[in-house]
Amino acid sequence: MALLELRQLSHAYGKHTVVDGLSLRLAPGEIGCLLGPSGCGKTTVLRCIAGFERPDAGLIQVGDEVVSSPAGHVPAERRRIGMVFQDYSLFPHLSVAANIAFGLRAMAPAARKARVDELLVLVGLPGHADKYPHELSGGQQQRVALARALGPRPRLLLLDEPFSSLDVDLRERLAAEVGAILRAEGTTAVLVTHDQHEAFAMADQVGVMHNGQIQQWDTPYNLYHRPANRFVADFVGQGVFVHGQVLPGGAIRIELGDLPQPAADSAASWRSGDAVSVLLRPDDVVHDDASEVTAEVVAKAFRGAEFLYTLRLESGQDVLSLVPSHHDHAPGERIGIRLDLDHVVAFAS
Known part of the structure; x- marks a missing residue:
């Protein structure tokens, strides 16, 4: 009870x-x-x-x-x-x-x-x-x-x-x-x-x-x-919504790569070609020097063990990334990044 x-x-x-x-x-x-x-x-x-x-x-x-x-x-x-x-x-x-x-x-x-x-x-x-x-x-x-x-x-x-x-x-x-x-x-x-x-x-x-x-x-x-x-x-945590497009089979393509279909029930009704907004948290965007995908450092906030970077993609879209603080990059530099998502969160645009 x-x-x-x-x-x-x-x-x-x-x-x-x-x-x-x-x-x-x-x-x-x-x-x-x-x-x-x-x-x-x-x-x-x-x-x-x-x-x-x-x-x-x-x-x-x-x-x-x-x-x-x-x-x-x-x-x-x-x-x-x-x-x-x-x-x-x-x-x-x-x-x-x-x-x-x-x-x-x-x-x-x-x-x-x-x-x-x-x-x-x-x-x-x-x-x-x-x-x-x-x-x-x-x-x-x-x-x-x-x-x-x-x-x-x-x-x-x-x-x-x-x-x-x-x-x-x-x-x-x-x-x-x-x-x-x-x-x-x-x-x-x-x-x-x-x-x-x-x-x-x-x-x-x-x-x-x-x-x-x-x-x-x-x-x-x-x-x-x-x-x-x-x-x-929007209210819980930090994050940025980026543009995505539904692919045949339910996967989603965004500027940084292809993502699996979200687990949300609403995703089952999406059709190939539908526009969606995908939530990227700062811990989803990982700094990786070996990556071919790069982004420009726009701003950074020092948090002791980490920097919170604001990064600009080729399209002009900004995303956030948490990076260990020994990776100290100045605004204007380009750094390699990759996605590491355990949970794909997306909503119909």
């Missing part, structure tokens, strides 16, 4: 529909993520799950309890759902231990202290019990907010852009650590973010949202390598 299920959820503000017939299922102990650009409806879905908004249509079920439907609405305080906010919302006048214990007031003092100590170890902050929020880094404050939300053992945890106020280098690392903490606690969770690196580091299943709907609910691997439509392909 799913721990969280949404069926045909819809919500509007006035005449503006924000969530439009959205459905998803999340298994116990699974971490899901709603990923998408600003305004796609992901935060509204989270607020509906939490009980802060009453949907206009559809059903929300947590465990075996229907918490929202046309027949009724369970208030937020009775849903046993934890929440971690973007701004942490820690009490500045309370110590770390007191912040974590805030939701545990119904417990006996000894049990409450034991739970706080357990959570401090779980989130990697033993020895910080007597500190105050202003004495902690942003990442440490986020861990305290997580420990406080986990304290009452909620049946579901919601995280609303929890890493957005942190610096870029810390976000992905903390997302992976928070994911490990939630799995250690056996907590089912839903993360909302616009950052795919956070989503991929933390979540088991990711739903890419656009215009109030989930375009694809899948594993991070499948979103990257098997996007369901062009929006998902």
